[in-house]
Amino acid sequence: MAAAAAAAEQGVDAARKEEEEEQVVNPWEVSAGKGGIDYDKLVDQFGCQRIDDALVDRIARLTARPPHCFLRRGLFFAHRDLNEILDLYENGQKFYLYTGRGPSSEALHLGHLIPFMFTKYLQEAFKVPLVIQLTDDEKYLWKNLTIQESKRLARENAKDIIACGFDIERTFIFSDFSFVGGAFYENMMQVARCVTMNKAIGIFGFNLEDHIRKVSFPPVQAVPSFPSSFPHLFAGKDQLRCLIPCAIDQDPYFRMTRDVAPRIGYQKPSLIESRFFPALQGENTKMSASDANSAIYVTDSAKEIKTKVNKYAFSGGQDSIEFHRKLGANLDVDVPIKYLNFFLEDDDELAHIKKEYKEGRMLTGEVKQRLIAVLSEIVARHQRARAQVTEEMVDAFMAVRPLPNMFG
Amino acid sequence: MAAAAAAAEQGVDAARKEEEEEQVVNPWEVSAGKGGIDYDKLVDQFGCQRIDDALVDRIARLTARPPHCFLRRGLFFAHRDLNEILDLYENGQKFYLYTGRGPSSEALHLGHLIPFMFTKYLQEAFKVPLVIQLTDDEKYLWKNLTIQESKRLARENAKDIIACGFDIERTFIFSDFSFVGGAFYENMMQVARCVTMNKAIGIFGFNLEDHIRKVSFPPVQAVPSFPSSFPHLFAGKDQLRCLIPCAIDQDPYFRMTRDVAPRIGYQKPSLIESRFFPALQGENTKMSASDANSAIYVTDSAKEIKTKVNKYAFSGGQDSIEFHRKLGANLDVDVPIKYLNFFLEDDDELAHIKKEYKEGRMLTGEVKQRLIAVLSEIVARHQRARAQVTEEMVDAFMAVRPLPNMFG
Numbered sequence A, B: 001m002a003a004a005a006a007a008a009e010q011g012v013d014a015a016r017k018e019e020e021e022e023q024v025v026n027p028w029e030v031s032a033g034k035g036g037i038d039y040d041k042l043v044d045q046f047g048c049q050r051i052d053d054a055l056v057d058r059i060a061r062l063t064a065r066p067p068h069c070f071l072r073r074g075l076f077f078a079h080r081d082l083n084e085i086l087d088l089y090e091n092g093q094k095f096y097l098y099t100g101r102g103p104s105s106e107a108l109h110l111g112h113l114i115p116f117m118f119t120k121y122l123q124e125a126f127k128v129p130l131v132i133q134l135t136d137d138e139k140y141l142w143k144n145l146t147i148q149e150s151k152r153l154a155r156e157n158a159k160d161i162i163a164c165g166f167d168i169e170r171t172f173i174f175s176d177f178s179f180v181g182g183a184f185y186e187n188m189m190q191v192a193r194c195v196t197m198n199k200a201i202g203i204f205g206f207n208l209e210d211h212i213r214k215v216s217f218p219p220v221q222a223v224p225s226f227p228s229s230f231p232h233l234f235a236g237k238d239q240l241r242c243l244i245p246c247a248i249d250q251d252p253y254f255r256m257t258r259d260v261a262p263r264i265g266y267q268k269p270s271l272i273e274s275r276f277f278p279a280l281q282g283e284n285t286k287m288s289a290s291d292a293n294s295a296i297y298v299t300d301s302a303k304e305i306k307t308k309v310n311k312y313a314f315s316g317g318q319d320s321i322e323f324h325r326k327l328g329a330n331l332d333v334d335v336p337i338k339y340l341n342f343f344l345e346d347d348d349e350l351a352h353i354k355k356e357y358k359e360g361r362m363l364t365g366e367v368k369q370r371l372i373a374v375l376s377e378i379v380a381r382h383q384r385a386r387a388q389v390t391e392e393m394v395d396a397f398m399a400v401r402p403l404p405n406m407f408g
Helices: A039-046 A053-063 A082-090 A110-126 A136-142 A147-163 A182-192 A197-204 A212-216 A218-225 A248-264 A302-312 A321-327 A335-343 A347-358 A364-387 A391-398 B039-046 B053-063 B082-090 B110-126 B136-142 B147-163 B182-192 B197-204 B212-216 B218-225 B248-264 B302-312 B321-327 B335-343 B347-358 B364-387 B391-398
Strands: A024-026 A029-031 A076-080 A095-101 A130-134 A171-175 A241-247 A270-274 B024-026 B029-031 B076-080 B095-101 B130-134 B171-175 B241-247 B270-274
Touching: A024 A248, A039 A076, A039 A248, A053 A082, A053 A110, A076 A248, A082 A095, A082 A241, A082 A270, A095 A110, A095 A218, A110 A130, A110 A147, A110 A241, A110 A270, A110 A335, A110 A364, A130 A147, A130 A218, A136 A147, A136 A212, A136 A218, A136 B182, A147 A171, A147 A364, A147 A391, A147 B182, A171 A391, A182 A218, A182 A248, A182 B136, A182 B147, A182 B212, A197 A212, A197 A218, A197 A248, A197 B212, A212 A218, A212 B182, A212 B197, A212 B212, A212 B218, A218 A241, A218 A248, A218 B212, A241 A248, A248 A270, A302 A364, A335 A347, A335 A364, A347 A364, B024 B248, B039 B076, B039 B248, B053 B082, B053 B110, B076 B248, B082 B095, B082 B241, B082 B270, B095 B110, B095 B218, B110 B130, B110 B147, B110 B241, B110 B270, B110 B335, B110 B364, B130 B147, B130 B218, B136 B147, B136 B212, B136 B218, B147 B171, B147 B364, B147 B391, B171 B391, B182 B218, B182 B248, B197 B212, B197 B218, B197 B248, B212 B218, B218 B241, B218 B248, B241 B248, B248 B270, B302 B364, B335 B347, B335 B364, B347 B364
Parallel strands: A095 A130, A095 A241, A130 A171, A241 A270, B095 B130, B095 B241, B130 B171, B241 B270
Antiparallel strands: A024 A029, A076 A270, B024 B029, B076 B270
């Protein structure tokens, strides 16, 4: 019997490919090979660079603060030209951050928050401006949504993003339907003129029965990498560098962007790229919008979190207490440990739990209990923050305005 | 020796195809078969309708004025659903006009003016609003221009268009680089979602080495057909009908538009379509930007017009006066007669010239002399009008503003 290969997903709803051995990672599809996502292979295949300890140390030194746990635990594990950004930063030259989200659903799950949590850390640590793109046009084009619904979802998602704690003095949030035009549109055309259909098909895997906007969407995600797309923010700063924190499935967009940039007189954006956040059922399963039990949503109650973790989080522990005490847990497949790896900030406690669990002294139930506490606190904190986000705050973050203190 | 097949062109710079028998007509290429453009075949191939005398009479009756000579002489010869527009008009329901130009060059030739002269007549006769699109993004994408140069050409061309005498109370001129965004962009996305790459390739003849924006440009030209693209003009009038005067090479855009319209809840635009304006060297040659002697430009001096007509306008007269007196002229290939057919307004005088020339009593030189006088007057009038067009007038026509008297 062939093992069903499955897909992990973060930030996009990937089509699941059953029975497929080859791993496929692009912005619309993340399907693992038989043994799960092979990140090493991905780095080589995409041609990006690994983040090593020296680079993490350098970031800590330059920002004079401990590196974010996503960084020191290798969850953001790959980059492109991050050293160039840091070289310039060390010489007093700032950069700007660019991240985004495709607003395909109302409720975000924890995986969706990862890039925003990390971006918030980068913004605070480097004291740099940030642009956040909500690709409501993309979701309209790919999903069976109306334009009104896409725009509504973009605003709802903006509230969750704002709830992550971004500094309004340094942050501009925009949706494509509200912002495309002017210099942004001009840059879209400049990028589009440099990419043939054959090339786009090669990078993104489109086919000729796809509609015509799919093949020409990538420039929309590319151009926030160029400061001249935001004349209200970066007038006269056309060579300002851009750093993009994102999950590695977005790399194809920025491979294309980096290929085009020098041909139109712009700097290549740098990237810092994360692994995928696993579904509750394990790394080789998919977080699915149609299966609420596959993920922890930021709207879940404490009770739902408790039930989901206890009932669905895949355990690497043994079947009986007796065996578990004897053999210990397999941490490589254990979802509670993977989740704690993202969200338990205390390194010592995390190391302790891993050791105890691995050696059978700690039981799955105990690990899950700790995870439930950690997730409940994060989700409750997010819910409290989101409840404070008013329509006026959304308007304020999305206002096309200068940010006089963004480098301050 | 194979006769070289040649291309006629109006409003676009078509690639010339030598030695080709099949006629090709699309927005980027107009190449005639061996015997010149076969307009009957084109009407059947495109599936549009012929304009007959009854339809011309109906327009005259409804507008209470004689039909424009372009109409009564069959130069605008084909249409799509023009009767529907007229049925509604007869019942007191107005429509709006939409035409445009790709600003690929600074100097317009007389062929470029045809749709604008005719649209001005329609605007005056029906007392309806008009939107004029300058596709500077298209010309940037297709030609080797900078964005700045495309935008500059759009403004320069706008001056020539304004010089045609459009009513500022009923006319909105816009360029894509200045106007794309908002509701217009939303409509672009709605159209794009309905057209597959295969379909666009089938309609427009793109190939996979074309850049990605070519295949997705057609929605940009499609959406001015929908009133909701102009909320500042047509808010609450989403079902207002649109009539598009254009040369028939633009038909593929609007075949696509009409196919998509009902699927997104919009009315199909109606069309009224013209033949191509011939080059001086004859109907089977091409007006070329690189050969100033192939066309009369609106910037030509009286002396240049005289030289061009005398030296280059292809004559259907006989080689010697003796033969000419005996055999008369072949009007079917005679360029001065074709040009007079467009621009000599007096029907009786035109009929007289044709008869005398055809029967050998009038010589080519005499016909050319009359044509020189007619063209010189038109061009001089245009030059006087254009000299009056200020930058402020361009700004006024291109201002995004309501037109409170547009139906008045």
